[in-house]
Amino acid sequence: MTSPYPFIILTVLWAGVGVLLPIIVPKGPNRGIIQVILILTGVCCWLFWLCCYISQMNPLIGPKLDKYTVLVMARQWGNPINQTV
Amino acid sequence: MGAMFRSEEMALAQLFIQPEAAYFAISELGEAGCVQFRDLNENVNAFQRKFVSEVRRCDEMERKLRYIETEVKKDSVNIPDGSELPKAPNPREIIDLEAHLEKTEGDIKELSESAVNLKSNFLELTELRHVLEKTQVFFNEQDEANGMDTAHKALIPEDHNVSIRGRLGFVAGVINRERVPAFEKMLWRISRGNVFLRQSEIERPLEDPQTGNEHYKTVFVAFFQGEQLKTRIKKVCAGFHASLYPCPSTLIERNDMLKGVRTRLEDLNLVLNQTKDHRQRVLVSVAKELQNWSVMVSKMKAIYHTLNLFNMDVTKKCLIGECWVPCNDIPAVQKALAEGSTASALYTIITFPFLFAVMFGDSGHALIMFLFGLWMILSEKKLGPQKKSEIFNIFYGGRYIILLMGLFSFYTGLIYNDIFSKSINIFQTRWYVNTTSFNPDEEVDEIEFIPKANFIGEPYYFGIDPVWQPASNKIIFLNSYKMKLSIIFGVLHMIFGVIVSISKKYSSIILEFLPQIFLLLLLFFYLVIMMFMKWLWYSGTLDGWDPNVVNKHGSSCAPSVLIYFINMMLLSSSDANEGCDVYMFDNQRLIQFVLVAAAFVCIPVMLLGKPIYIMCSRKNQPPKPVNNKSNGDVNQGMELDEVSNADIKEVSSTTHDEGGHH
Secondary structure: OOOOHHHHHHHHHHHHHHHHHHHHOOOOOOHHHHHHHHHHHHHHHHHHHHHHHHHHHOOOOOOEEEHHHHHHHHHHOOOOOOOOO | OOOOOOOOOEEEEEEEEOHHHHHHHHHHHHHHOOOEEEOOOOOOOHHHOOOHHHHHHHHHHHHHHHHHHHHHHHOOOOOOOOOOOOOOOOHHHHHHHHHHHHHHHHHHHHHHHHHHHHHHHHHHHHHHHHHHHHHHHHHHHHHHHOOOOHHHHHHOOHHHHHHHHHOOEEEEEEEEHHHHHHHHHHHHHHHOOOOEEEEEEOOOOEEOOOOOOEEOEEEEEEEEOOHHHHHHHHHHHHHOOOEEEOOOOOHHHHHHHHHHHHHHHHHHHHHHHHHHHHHHHHHHHHHHHHHHHHHHHHHHHHHHHHHHOOEEOOOOOOEEEEEEEEHHHHHHHHHHHHHHOOOOOOOHHHHHHHHHHHHHOOHHHHHHHHHHHHHHHHOHHHHOOOOOOHHHHHHHHOHHHHHHHHHHHHHHHHHHOOEOOEOOOOOOOOEOOOOOOOOOOOOOOEEEOOHHHHEOOOOOOOOOOHHHOOOOOHHHHHHHHHHHHHHHHHHHHHHHHHHHOOOOOHHHHHHHHHHHHHHHHHHHHHHHHHHHHHHHHOOHHHOOOOOOOOOOOOHHHOOOHHHHHHHHHHOOOOOOOOOOOOOOOOOHHHHHHHHHHHHHHHHHHHHHHHHHHHHHHHHHOOOOOOOOOOOOOOOOOOOOOHHHHHHHHHHHHHHHHHOOOO
16 A cells, blocks of 8 residues: 655655745845745655656556566565575 | 935945946946946056947947938938937847948938939039020020021021031030129130120029039020130130030020920929938938937947946956945945846746756766866855866856756656666665566566566655666666656646746736647646546556456556547547557547647637737727837838838837746
């Protein structure tokens, strides 16, 4: 099951950049510019992550791997396969 | 401005202006008119200053304007007073203005030259006509004196007539009236009284084609005897600036000539009137713009003169000026300077590095770039005054952008999971090796993971799953992902751009903004929505274990969004694999048809709406004067008639309003 935590964490993180920071920008001649910069950064980066996350949520194809790579993966990343090769 | 009778507290201010913005900044300061610049180049010769060539160009334009003005005044064309004075022209408009002035000057010169030619021709013919008409009387008298009156002149044979004349030669011509007494005296002296001079005044003054002054003239005929006397008389005539005209000796020839001269005069008169009309038209249309042009050129010249008072920075990156300002006016000066050098490319501060990063996408290389940018910024003080090579100068000039590009590329590199083309496995890959689908003893080289069996069911938390890095079908997966990503960001950027360009006028909102945004939303944003639908609705995990059992949302039924979009535009139907739905949702084809139809309705509104609106609104109200917010523009359509002239003005003023937002 998809856990909601990554979505919440990343959204809060970029909302912090794109919404919270523009509000607390100190007053000054460049305040408007800094606000625009922060909002654009927040939106772009959040959306970039979101696209990557959603595109992998429901994979249509799987990776095609070399046999030995698979064996190494299995051993290194847990779930080792007992075999005789 | 301060109080009239009290002196103002003054401050000596130093201005640092970028060379590119200097022109506009000084233009704005000039409009504000509250600073006095100090000459920082006092010991520099006027010819060695930086903007000498520009000042010269202005001088040349001023000369042309003066010439045009004298021509306009000569024809006593009224020069209308412009209600609003234009600002200095944009530097790129200077070239237009220059070319325009050059052309106008050439036109007027050509016109006056041809007018002078025609007029001198006209003068000659008029004088000849007078000569022929006036001499008629003299010859008649002479004939009578010879005992023949005109009545029986025709009866006398021609050769007899010639034999009488043969002995008496004559010269006919026209001379200025005030010279006549001296001329007469001179003739009498050189011929010892053997010349018989008859004269008759021309009643109306004749115009001199060169100067346009009017002179009273006199027709004369000098009778004499012998060739020697003839050459002498001719010399005297040349000395007195008398113009001599051929005059046939017989009555019939004279009459023929007179007739010919009269018809030619009539023709010439017609031509003269036409050229006069044409010239009048050209001058009137020039006169309308003349004041604006003069103001623009003088402002331009003043700006360059002021810039000549500035000092160039050692690195040639900056112009330094000093000026006295009343303390109360310092805010106004700051405002003017800000207006002169506003950056219009505000949003690209982020969008450019971001789009660069989407394409760059490698954290390792990005880190190097980031550090390079950081180094340049930190050692600004040391690097700034140094002499740099041309390429390094480019990097140095864009050091902040390089820093941002590095920063964003680092982020996109993490998302792409690419660090020097290697992936890192922070959150543990979501694909696992499943013994049910994998038997290590089997004799296969490659194993393809299937979502149903090997996928945990939850995406990698941050970025692309590292399992793809060694996969041989990595390209297939990443291409599909990155293509969608570029379309999504491209469309969003376009929508953002259109929204940013919104202006406050209702006409532009309805006729420009709405059709543009609808076109984008109905076609391209729909494409983006379809992409998300595909991502969310179709999954390989829904496939059955048996390849013959097809799930409608399984991997074999996943449609191509691109094909949907192409078919949508072509209004053709799509097809699907066996057992799958043709469309993603109910009534998709109908909805797509409506979207395309609505988008196509937007196109004519977008293209024709504004011009038609402007045309209609102009019919209802008199043309407005050119607005003064933008720097003055050069009117190119000068020779057109009044109405279309106004058209051009209005159109160009509206394009001025909207340019620069994009």
